[in-house]
Amino acid sequence: MSKKIYMVPNPPTPNRALAFDPDVCLGCNSCVDVCPTDVLMPNPETGKPPIVLYPEECWYCGGCVEECPCTGAITMIHPASQRISMNWKRKSSGELFRVGMKNPPAPNNKPPSG
Amino acid sequence: MSIWHEYVQKEGTVPEWPYAVNYDKVNEIISDVLVVGGGLAGVRAAISAAQAGARVVLADAGHAKRSGSGGAGVDHWHGACTNPCSKVTPEEYTKGCYDSMHGYMGAHVRYIITRESWDSLLECEKWGMRIRDVEDEFKGAEFRDEETKLLFAYDYDNRHILRVWGYNVKPVIYREAQRLGVNIQNRICITSLLTEGGKQGTRVVGATGVNTRTGEFYIFRAKATIIATGGAGRLFQFVPELTASSSMSDMSSAGVGHAIGWKAGAELVLMEKTGPATLSGFGYAPYSMGNAGNTYHGVPVIDANGKEVPWVDAFNHTIETIEGRFRCGPGQKFQLGIGIGISNYLPEYQQNDPVHDLPDRIRKGEFVLPFYIDLTRMSEHERRVLWGMMVGNEGKTRIPIYETLNKAGFDPDKDMLQAPVMTLEGYLSSCFWAARANTPPHYRAGGGAYLVDWDLKTSLEGLYAASGSTAYGGGCHGESHATGRYAGKRAAEFVRTAPDPVADPGQIEAERRRVYSSVHQDKDGIGWKEINQAIARVMQDYCGKYKNERTLNMGLRLLREIRETELACACVSNPHELGRLMECSSLIDFGEVMMCASLARKASNSILDFHRLDYREMDPQEWNKLLPIKQVNSEIKTRELPLDYFLKAPFASTYEENYTVHTGKETSK
Incomplete structure (x- = not known):
């Protein structure tokens, strides 16, 4: 256990707002450029995913995801209080599901109209 | 690794601010038309002014490709009364809105909207937004017109509300503004309007701002300025940890456009109107759960x-x-x-x-x-x-x-x-x-705006209002396209003969000193978030549902206290925080106007959701009027104006006639 522990403030709430997949993200910073509230900062290391600096200023508009040239690089993460509110019931079986559950049902891949 | 905490623990260092900061640098940008706010109305104003040949600069607090209440898309378009399938006339629609609001609505603006909303939508289609079911996905549906392939919403009988595929509406209009050569300045927090001689009430000749990444100061000189900003979502409630995903207001919703006009001496109207805070989500992500609305x-x-x-x-x-x-x-x-x-x-x-x-x-x-x-x-x-x-x-x-x-x-x-x-x-x-059921009983600002004429011009020469929040009578999404587009044209007409804008050096220098006082961190001050919360507390307590002369005056005193103490010794760590702090300064101005306007209306009013405990009679006939408010040499002045001032002298007595005169169009009959 030699890893240093640093003095940092408590994480702001919501903690994440977004997650970047470093294997997919090119570090192009297109999302950083367009974010209406400037939640993100470029990574000091070129080519690496941006850093969520101000998650509590995120408006959850999804503009970053739409702007991203690499599908799957950015995932929007609603605050936990909202994830547990998004519930649904399968009509045939009565099963209950929610966004963020442990064993989710198969995704519905139907694209939006247009 | 996506968030700051993970970075710090992994790298063992705090990342440096990624942009070169220079608080001393001054940039000056000169144009015919300056648009303040790059949401729907702002971009549409910039486009129509540029189409009319004006040199246009647009300043946005975020990034104009995605910012604003309508920046994240749109699924239906209201007031398209002139679409080929509509069975509602602009006159009928305007009357419906005006009567529903018992006259407390700028119906001239609504009339302009209903005359031009469809045209505004057709332009979006031309630029790349889909408005018709061209793939016949809904062929045979009762909400579809087989000939035009338009889809209707809500009222299938009358077909004046259209369903549209507007997820990309903002990038579409942004690209058109770029194509027309609009000079788009992103990440600019506007801090003040510049006026001739630096005085209140004179012609507006531009604005000042600060870049929220570099901290550099901006002087915009323009023959005409168009205010196209949003409301003041942060004024009455500020709990970003819980409410960041509210439906209509993002963090930049700080009433900046109203505040700078108020300081410049422009007339505002119905600033006393409030309402229950329904849409600023205290808990649920917009549209994320079962509902039927x-x-x-x-x-x-x-x-x-x-x-x-x-x-x-x-x-x-x-x-x-x-x-x-x-x-x-x-x-x-x-x-x-x-x-x-x-x-x-x-x-x-x-x-x-x-x-x-x-x-x-x-x-x-x-x-x-x-x-x-x-x-x-x-x-x-x-x-x-x-x-x-x-x-x-x-x-x-x-x-x-x-x-x-x-x-x-x-x-x-x-x-x-x-x-x-x-x-x-x-x-x-x-x-x-x-629903506001699971939230604290909060209030919000309810629709006060610039008093505008048939050109969407404010009371100040050279100053126009273009958005749903800033033009009295404006609406939501489609409405903001229409009013922005209209104000851009009128401003472009004005600048053809307007003299060059001359700014007052003293006014600029004083503003520069004010803006940068917080970057010196030697005052044991607090930051923008805590100050914002204090402002919201004062507004909830002293300008909430129930008011009287004493509580309103106490609220005014406390807002001024915050300005002179907490705000005066506030400190910021970087240009982002500086921008947010300057927005707090605008929030105080916005709150002041609301309290002053509330003091001026000595009667309760059900339509304005306005409850004076010292004037309890609801809706007395003699108070059925507008009370425009402005500052003259820093003194508050109000006057009385009939609710239908836009159909009284110096204007003509019908909507059609005024519209025709001000647009130079043929009558529709």
């Missing part, structure tokens, strides 16, 4: 046992079919639809809803919680147009809701989406996720 209009709501909630029209007649929920009832010529920027509806224009006494019926045991919405009970066309077209294109639905829920496995062909479980009063309005 707005975009989800018409969907079957069922209880825990599968029992369906009946629907009624505005006069409480039961509606038997799902289709009937989209049709006018007896006594109605047309329905206005919700989300058009008015806060009251007469029954003859009101849309259909689930039963109006749902809370009582739950209390008595008729329905068992929780509720669900069951899209499988709708026809395939209705289900797909709701989940897939509307939820999929509406603001903040394509990624946050459609993609999120679909990826998690939600399937509208098989599943029922649960509604919030909440205090029963929350079920009074069909838009359950926006």
